[in-house]
Amino acid sequence: MAIDIGHTVHAADATAVMKLLPARPRVLALGEPTHGEATLLDLRNELFRHLVEHEGYRTIAIESDCMKGLLVDDYVTSGTGTLDDVMAYGLSHTWFNDCAANRELVQWMRAFNDGRPVHDRLRFAGIDGPLEMTGAASPREALTALHHFLAAQVSRDLLPCTEETLDRLLGADDAWTEPAAMRDPARSVGRSAEAKEVRLLADDLVALFDEQTPHLLSATSREAWDRARLYGRTATGLLRYHSWMADTSPRRMTRLTALRDRMMAENLAALSERGPCLAHAHNSHLQRDKSSMRMGEALLEWWSAGALVNAQLGKDYAFLATALGTIRHHGVDAPAPASVEGLLYALPEDRCVVDAPRLAATLATTPPTPRDSPWFGYAPFDPTHLATTDGLVFVKDTVEA
Incomplete structure (x- = not known):
């Protein structure tokens, strides 16, 4: 018997999205089930423009290096640098570099800001964080930037070390970024005597920063303070990540995945203090449910950034997952009819927004079946997550760029 789900389906626009939510959230998270699809990035840009023009949103945060992102922010806010340099050096991960949709986003943001207060x-x-599944950056950039900020604002005798000491202990950056360290803990310097000392000094620098907050805010600006706080949490996060890269226990990969999402959560929570923000990343990073990933025979499970931020912000956090019908250029053809994607694929709409909790209630007696993916780069929507997802954005077919 056919299941009527039409009452859960709405137009795929920001107006419909906001009507699903009880109030404007401080963080509106838009997930995606795969990376690099132009169709999804164009949809993200369209949603952000509407949120800016009609809902007062002023920040977009994407799954990219938080330190590199400062270059993009400087460009869109004040025109510092060039668009070509920003696209080459301000975005991380291969699916973000040289991407037409991201270039259009940055161009539009710069034009919107021109002449505005x-x-x-x-x-x-x-x-x-400045990391990926293949490795992690040296903590040098973030740690020395925090040291420079504090050295310019507080008495030198309060600093736990000199910049020269940090430089000596950090050593060569190549040792920190050794590609083989991700698979071989013995190749990591994360638990060397020098790394342990740097980690203690980083902790002391962050503690000093926190203790001096009243003075720092009066002597500089909230913007400078926010940036220095980013340096501090990035440096300590990277040092913690490198330490676990050197671990030899079975917990190693679980801890690394969890630490990455913790860094994302800290960055999102900080951005939420600035005002309403649209966050865009993989569904697995933004969902409220526990995330999982299989690596060989091991099943890794950890709490996502979305789950952590939701625990902190409550109703000020909202999550929209994106589900796809086909990605034919990667061998993902029409979904099985009994899956969530299959039910939505049977609808006439090419794009729609679904009231996910209402759909979950509708399907309570006939739960949908999980969808299998023939391509490793695509993660189908988990039907057990419907009730904990505020909305489901469905795109019937992607188009190869």
């Missing part, structure tokens, strides 16, 4: 300008942020 500082308080009304759009802001750009990366929420990921």
